[in-house]
Amino acid sequence: MQTKRTHVNTIQNINTMAYRNLLKTLHNPDHLMDVLIQPIMFMILFGYLFGGAIAGGIxxxxxxxxxxxxxxxxxxxxxxxxxxxxxxxxxxxxxRFKSLPIAHIAPLAGQLLADILRLIIAIIASLTTGYIMGWRPNVAFGWIVVIILIAVFTGWSISWIYAFIGLIAKSATMVESISLMTMLLLSFLSNAFVPISTMPKPLQIIANLNPMTHVITAIRRILATGAISNTAWIVLLFDLGIVLIFAPLAVWTYNRQN
Incomplete structure (x- = not known):
């Protein structure tokens, strides 16, 4: 009974911390921009700026x-x-959290739980903006849910990498710089915006090795065929591998520092 009560308290502590982090996002313009403003802005900007040049129209x-x-x-x-x-x-x-009667892991776990909700908000903002601009998927709504789940799991697995970086980095500014650099490299050196075949040969090699290329390919195939391809399963296994590696690393680092 005592063990069960401890588990319930731990879950409640984690939920409270997740709620606290969500409030922090909503009240911080920088964090809110990442999950709400940026996807809307990039969808509109890139769509209307490159649509005619790359595909002949938006x-x-x-x-x-x-x-x-x-x-x-x-x-x-x-x-x-x-x-x-x-x-x-x-x-x-x-x-300050250490002085409170809460589970030791709650601050870290609460952050990663809040990230799931942040990712869902960002994904919905992206898809809704695309729909308003004229994007119409050729698959049933259930497959839209599937790509959302794949995107959330991919983003959540990457969150563990950034959580580990946040624990070992010297400053928040360094974390922001690393985050911006990796985001730009992983998104632009992929098939996100242009066909890989249009790139110079050295960049084609890099783009084909980029994990995000395979995530994007998996999502496009689901939207085109209404079926989960082998690429999607590989992406999910890769995401699981990231979690299995970086979740223990982040927890171990967090326990040593706190």
């Missing part, structure tokens, strides 16, 4: 760019995990 370009912006969005939203953790460490918030 409507022909939307099936290409919607999955691309979707992945760029989850990269940006996931990176907020590391930044928020580092900010809490720098301001001494985690030291």
């Amino acid at each position: 409507h022909a370009y939307l099936p290409i760019i919607v999955p691309g912006i979707l992945i760029q969005t989850i990269l940006s939203a996931a990176s907020g995990s590391g930044t928020q953790i580092k900010e809490d460490l720098e301001t001494g918030v985690f030291d």
Whole structure:
């Protein structure tokens, strides 16, 4: 009975911390921009700017760019995990949490739980903007749910990487710089916005090795065929591998520092 009560209290503590982190996102313009403003802005900007040049028109370009912006969005939203953790460490918030009668792991777990909701908000913002611009998927709504789940799981697995970076980085500014650099490299050196065949040979090699290329390909195939391809299963296994590696690393680092 005591063990069960402890588990219930731990879950409640994690939920409270997740709620706290969501409020922090809503009241911080920088964090809110990552999950809400940025996907809307990039979808509109890239769609109307490159649609005519790459696909001959915005409507022909939307099936290409919607999955691309979707992945760029989850990269940006996931990176907020590391930044928020580092900010809490720098301001001494985690030291205050240690003095409270809450589960030791609650601050870290609450951040990663809040990231799931942040990712869902960012994904919905991306897809809704694409729909308003004229994007119409050729598959049933259930398959839209499937690509959302794949995108959320991919973003959440990446959140563990950024959480680990946030725990070991020297400053929140460093985390932001690393996040921006990796987001730009992973999104632009992929098939997110242009066909890989149009790139120079060295960049084609890099783009084909980029994991985000395969995530985008998996989502596009689901939207085109209404079926889960082998690429999608490989992506899910890759995401699971990231979690199995970086979740223990992040928890171990967190326990050592706190």
